Amino acid sequence: MSKKALITGITGQDGSYLAEYLLGLGYEVHGIIRRVALEDQRHRLWRLRDIQDRLKLHCGSLESYPSIYKIMVEVQPDECYHLAAQSFVSYSFEDEFSTFNVNINGTHFILSSLKNACPGCKLYFAASSEMFGKAEEVPQNELTRFHPRSIYGISKVAGYDLTRNYREAYNLFTCSGILFNHESPRRGFEFVTRKITSAAAQIKLGLMDKLYLGNLEARRDWGHAREYVKAMHTMLQQESPEDFVIGTGQTHSVKEFADMAFKMLDLDYRDHVKVDKDFFRPAEVDLLVADCTKAKQQLNWDYRLTFEQLIEDMVKHDYEFFKRNSDR
Numbered sequence: 197m198s199k200k201a202l203i204t205g206i207t208g209q210d211g212s213y214l215a216e217y218l219l220g221l222g223y224e225v226h227g228i229i230r231r232v233a234l235e236d237q238r239h240r241l242w243r244l245r246d247i248q249d250r251l252k253l254h255c256g257s258l259e260s261y262p263s264i265y266k267i268m269v270e271v272q273p274d275e276c277y278h279l280a281a282q283s284f285v286s287y288s289f290e291d292e293f294s295t296f297n298v299n300i301n302g303t304h305f306i307l308s309s310l311k312n313a314c315p316g317c318k319l320y321f322a323a324s325s326e327m328f329g330k331a332e333e334v335p336q337n338e339l340t341r342f343h344p345r346s347i348y349g350i351s352k353v354a355g356y357d358l359t360r361n362y363r364e365a366y367n368l369f370t371c372s373g374i375l376f377n378h379e380s381p382r383r384g385f386e387f388v389t390r391k392i393t394s395a396a397a398q399i400k401l402g403l404m405d406k407l408y409l410g411n412l413e414a415r416r417d418w419g420h421a422r423e424y425v426k427a428m429h430t431m432l433q434q435e436s437p438e439d440f441v442i443g444t445g446q447t448h449s450v451k452e453f454a455d456m457a458f459k460m461l462d463l464d465y466r467d468h469v470k471v472d473k474d475f476f477r478p479a480e481v482d483l484l485v486a487d488c489t490k491a492k493q494q495l496n497w498d499y500r501l502t503f504e505q506l507i508e509d510m511v512k513h514d515y516e517f518f519k520r521n522s523d524r
Contacts, residue, residue: 202226202273202317204258204306205280206251209382210322212243214277214425219250221429226271228264228280231255243382258302261309268313275432278306279322281355282348292347299351300358307362307370315368318432321359323372324352325417325443325484335487337441338374360439369437376417376443376486378424379506381513389418389510392454397514399468400461401522407468410475412451417443417485419499420506430495443486444499456504460511 201218205211206227215225229241241248254271256263258280268276280302282295303321310317328336329345344350356372363370383390388409395407419442427442451465458465491497 198222198224199274200224200226200271201275201277202228202267202271203277203279204228204302205278205322206253207241207243208279209243209380209384209421210279210378210425210428211277212247212382213380213422214279214428215244215251216247217425217429219247224252225250226252226254226267226273228256228258228267229253230257258298258305261305264305265309265313268309268317272314273317275318275320276306276310277320277322277428278303281322281351295347296351299348300354303355303358307358307368310370311362311366311368315366318369318437319359319362319371320428320432321355321370321372322428323356323359323374323439324349325374325376325441325486327353327356327374328484331484334483335445335485337487338439338490356439363437369432371431371434371437372439373424373428373431374439374441375424376419376441376484378419378421379510380421381510382421383510388450389453390514392450392457393507393510394514394518395468396454396457396461396463396465396511397518399458400463400515401518403518403522405468406470407454408470408472408475409450409454410472412454412469412471413449415447415449415483415485417445417447418453418503418506419444420501420509423499423501427491427495427497430497434494438490438494440491440495441486441488442491442497443488444503445486445488446503447483447485448503452503453507456507457511460508461515 201223203211218225254267256267282298326349327342330343342353359370379389398404454465
């Protein structure tokens, strides 16, 4: 009998890559989606279009404990991947209360439902490098102290502690992956990497002329989401639950990302990119870069793609996407 996996946030970037990966391993894959997604499938389920007929989707809300509990009882998953969150950092500054409600209460609902409905299920929680924020050391590992600088980061620390507490208090297999920035052609257009690659493609095609960005000197540890979901799965195959930092171990600036993306289309980003102070964060994080020694040693996981390969994948996709749609 095949294993059953339940994924929250299955319609997102990570959820869609993870669903594909688990299907390839022979899993029966279930996902929790909001009811509105069924009413607007073309827009909200586009990342799943190639595999949707192989998935079992359940309508539920992270803001409703009864709906989460009901799905847990019905599915009885072997593994649960809790990826859903309000994850756009900028928005978390604008709507602090809904970010807390979804990210903290939602995680608590998932953990409580798992404990009461299927305590044998293994749980993965999507933590974040944003928890480190004003980091005291570079690079950051599993022992680095958290000092979040955004509501999103604070909510993820709370989720991380909830996950650890359920592991320690109830002897459940719950673990967290502290993932550094991970991107792909499936990234939302509001995130800076996709904002850059989509704008570069549109500028090349004559569909727009200027791109407005915030702090070009901000640096991040950027990797490809497709590779990171493999680490999520591997964490749940261990004998005992532990938390792991996942990243590339390299850091690049927004300026470097823009420079490379535009060059791939024979453009100079300086001719098109303008700095807009409105896009600066109220509190910028310091240098975030992953120390993945533990993941390499215990999970045998290592990141092998280059920064250039990540950007090339995104630029190629966006150029073909906008060219195809502009020709209609």
